[in-house]
Amino acid sequence: MKKLTPSKDRKQDRLNFVEYWANYVRTHPDKEWSRQQNILINSMMKNAKNSKLTPKQYLKIKGEL
Amino acid sequence: MKFINRNTIKLDKEANDLDEFVFDFINILKKHTDYVIVSGYVAILLGRSRTTEDIDIFIHEFSKDAFNKFYNELLKNDYWCLNSEDVNEIFDYLSEGLPVRFALINTTIPNFEIKVAKKILDKESFKDRLTVITKLGKIYISSLERQIAFKRYYLKSDKDIEDAKHIEELFKDDIDIRKIDKYKQLLSKSQ
Numbered sequence: 001m002k003k004l005t006p007s008k009d010r011k012q013d014r015l016n017f018v019e020y021w022a023n024y025v026r027t028h029p030d031k032e033w034s035r036q037q038n039i040l041i042n043s044m045m046k047n048a049k050n051s052k053l054t055p056k057q058y059l060k061i062k063g064e065l
Numbered sequence: 066m067k068f069i070n071r072n073t074i075k076l077d078k079e080a081n082d083l084d085e086f087v088f089d090f091i092n093i094l095k096k097h098t099d100y101v102i103v104s105g106y107v108a109i110l111l112g113r114s115r116t117t118e119d120i121d122i123f124i125h126e127f128s129k130d131a132f133n134k135f136y137n138e139l140l141k142n143d144y145w146c147l148n149s150e151d152v153n154e155i156f157d158y159l160s161e162g163l164p165v166r167f168a169l170i171n172t173t174i175p176n177f178e179i180k181v182a183k184k185i186l187d188k189e190s191f192k193d194r195l196t197v198i199t200k201l202g203k204i205y206i207s208s209l210e211r212q213i214a215f216k217r218y219y220l221k222s223d224k225d226i227e228d229a230k231h232i233e234e235l236f237k238d239d240i241d242i243r244k245i246d247k248y249k250q251l252l253s254k255s256q
Contacts, residue, residue, distance in 0.1 A: 015230055041109070057173075
């Protein structure tokens with residue numbers, strides 16, 4: 001698999017990682033990449049439960065109120 | 066993951082808490098109307114290493130009666146609408162083409178942003194949608210080419226460009242570049 005290319009430009013560096021990760025997903029079994037992805041996603045879902053935002057506050061942040 | 070035919074992707078990933086959250090909602094929604102998932106969750110379902118606070122869904126027009134049944138089933142399953150508690154008001158928002166958000170009761174994130182597909186481009190996303198077969202069941206997502214065009218040439222935020230890049234890299238052998246160009250042109254006309 002192609003190595004991750006570093007960049008001094010933050011935006012480019014992120015895009016390089018997106019490309020690297022997409023290649024990883026493409027070339028590895030679903031079970032393997034999803035176990036790694038799930039650590040990130042399950043952690044967010046756990047944190048979301050602690051959010052104290054009311055609907056009104058949330059919609060205001062989103063610019064929908 | 067791989068295409069098993071022109072319109073179907075087979076995905077053998079381990080489900081996460083967000084997937085379960087999405088499938089629980091979709092299992093209610095699909096009993097009442099047709100749908101297609103668009104935007105961020107599509108990239109995430111297909112492996113993108115990020116998360117999201119909302120899942121965007123286009124739906125077909127509801128009758129008032131069908132919407133009432135859908136809403137009542139959501140309430141029974143501990144969801145609430147972030148925009149209003151008045152079923153008539155929520156229905157009016159949807160009928161006017163405005164998006165409404167549903168989340169599990171007493172929470173705000175993550176949530177589902179559902180919107181009736183009214184514009185031609187939105188309606189067309191039903192025609193060439195993809196079925197993704199997962200361990201939790203099947204789910205409908207927008208075509209990859211539509212996702213790429215919409216994110217790269219319409220939404221254009223850093224996050225959207227990255228989502229487009231992920232899908233392009235992942236499915237570089239399957240994507241129809243001509244379709245992306247076609248959607249790009251249609252999107253520029255609609256702006």
